[in-house]
Each structure stands twice: as C-alpha cells, then as structure tokens.
Amino acid sequence: MKLTHQWLSIVEGCLLVALGLHLLNASGLLISGTAGLGMILGKLTGLSFGLLFFLLNIPFYYLAWRALGKTFTLRTFAAISLLSLLSQWFEHSIHMAIHPILAAVLGGLLTGFGLIILFRHNASLGGLNILAVYLERRFDIHASRTTLVADIMILIAAFLVLDSTALAFSLLAFLCLSSVVGRYHRPPKWAQVGEVNRT
Numbered sequence: 001m002k003l004t005h006q007w008l009s010i011v012e013g014c015l016l017v018a019l020g021l022h023l024l025n026a027s028g029l030l031i032s033g034t035a036g037l038g039m040i041l042g043k044l045t046g047l048s049f050g051l052l053f054f055l056l057n058i059p060f061y062y063l064a065w066r067a068l069g070k071t072f073t074l075r076t077f078a079a080i081s082l083l084s085l086l087s088q089w090f091e092h093s094i095h096m097a098i099h100p101i102l103a104a105v106l107g108g109l110l111t112g113f114g115l116i117i118l119f120r121h122n123a124s125l126g127g128l129n130i131l132a133v134y135l136e137r138r139f140d141i142h143a144s145r146t147t148l149v150a151d152i153m154i155l156i157a158a159f160l161v162l163d164s165t166a167l168a169f170s171l172l173a174f175l176c177l178s179s180v181v182g183r184y185h186r187p188p189k190w191a192q193v194g195e196v197n198r199t
Contacts, residue, residue, distance in 0.1 A: 006121045010079055013117030017125065018086035020110030025049060026096055027103035030162065030170040031111060031177060033147075034127025036154045043161040050087035054080060057126040063134040064126065075123035076130070083125060100169040108176025115177075116184045 021035055030036045038052040045052075057080045064073040098106075118124055132146035151174070158167055 009117050009121045010075060010123050011082065013114040013121070013123075014079055014082045014086060016110045016114030016117065018083055018090055018114075020107040020112075020114060021049070021083075021087060022090040022094060023096075023098060023103045023110070024107035024170075024173055025091070026094075027098055027100045027107075027169070028162070028166055029100060029104055029107065029173055030154070030158050030166075031107065032151045032154060032174050033129065034125070035111075036151075036158070037127075040154070040157050040161055048088060048091060050084040050091070053087065054084040060126050060130040064130045067130070067134040067137050072122050072124075075121070076126050079118055079123045080126050100166065101172070104169040104172040105176055108173035109180055111173075112177040112180025113184075115181060 021031065021039075024031055025039060025042075030039045034056050035049075035053060038049050038056055041047070041052050041056075042049045061073055061077060064076055115125065124130065128147065128150045132150075135141040135146050155167075155171075158170060162170065
C-alpha cells in the first residue's frame with residue numbers, strides 16, 4: 001500500500017510539472033535547471049522538449065547512483081521518462097493561448113509544487129540538481145552554489161532565444177518556483193539523518 005502511494009504521488013508530481021512546463025512553453029518562456037536548458041535547445045534546434053529533456057538527463061544517472069543510491073536513481077529515471085512522455089502528449093493535445101504573466105505565475109507554481117511532491121517521495125527530475133548533490137558530497141562544494149551558477153548560465157543563454165519582455169516573465173517564473181520550493185521543501189528522512197537509501 002505504501003509503495004502504491006509513493007508511485008501515485010510520483011505520477012501526480014510529474015503531471016503538475018508537465019502542465020507547468022507546458023504553460024511556460026506555450027507562452028515562449030523558460031524555467032531554471034535542466035528543463036530550462038531543454039527549452040533553450042528546443043528553440044535553437046526545433047526538437048521537442050520531451051525528447052531533449054530525456055536525453056539531457058542520461059549523463060546524470062551515474063552520478064545519481066553514486067551519490068544518492070539505487071532507489072532514488074530508479075525513481076528519478078521513472079519520473080524523467082514519465083515527464084518526457086507527458087510533455088510530448090501535452091504538446092500535441094493541449095493548445096492554448098495564455099497571457100505570459102499568468103503563464104509565468106501558474107507555470108512556476110505548478111512546477112514548484114510538482115517538484116515538492118517528487119522530493120518528498122525520494123525522487124527528482126534529475127539533471128543539474130543531481131550534479132549539485134554529487135559535487136557537494138564528493139568535493140564539499142555547497143549544492144546551492146552549483147545550482148546558482150547553473151541557473152545564471154541558463155539565464156545568460158536565454159538571451160540567445162528570448163527578448164527582454166519574455167526574459168522578464170521567465171524571471172517571474174523562476175521566482176515563483178523558488179518561492180514554493182523554499183517554503184515547502186522538507187529534506188526526506190534519509191537526508192535528515194545523513195544516510196542514503198541504497199536498497
């Protein structure tokens with residue numbers, strides 16, 4: 001029963017994130033992290049976000065296995081795969097016109113709450129967050145520094161594909177996501193006691 005609850009929660013988290021990212025994509029906006037990098041590459045290459053997001057995360061699975069254990073890695077792989085499929089589905093099935101400010105706020109909030117659900121069930125959407133945790137454990141580089149540097153680089157890259165208005169709305173989405181994660185994220189029990197679940 002507990003396992004069923006955990007996997008249902010992961011599905012729900014992925015649905016929220018997929019919807020949030022779809023709102024942002026539909027309005028030509030970006031978000032932080034690996035998803036933001038996927039959005040930028042999508043604009044530059046014409047490839048779908050779902051495919052790019054899945055491919056971008058492949059190199060990080062080894063780091064996740066080393067730093068966070070098998071259970072976390074498998075759940076993260078499942079979450080990334082599901083999000084990629086949902087993103088593809090939403091892109092072809094949901095067509096909407098939404099004001100960029102509303103897209104930024106709703107997209108940022110939905111993505112943030114989806115991530116919180118995943119974090120609380122020992123999963124993530126991989127990518128730069130895994131790299132940040134790995135560098136912290138391996139080289140004692142605080143995870144927030146890695147995340148900050150990565151987000152700044154993504155923001156700089158965003159100048160290649162966004163005008164100043166879209167960039168400002170994307171920053172609003174960044175802030176909404178960060179606000180949700182900052183206020184609601186609680187480290188899982190295994191992190192609180194300094195142990196990684198490797199079962």
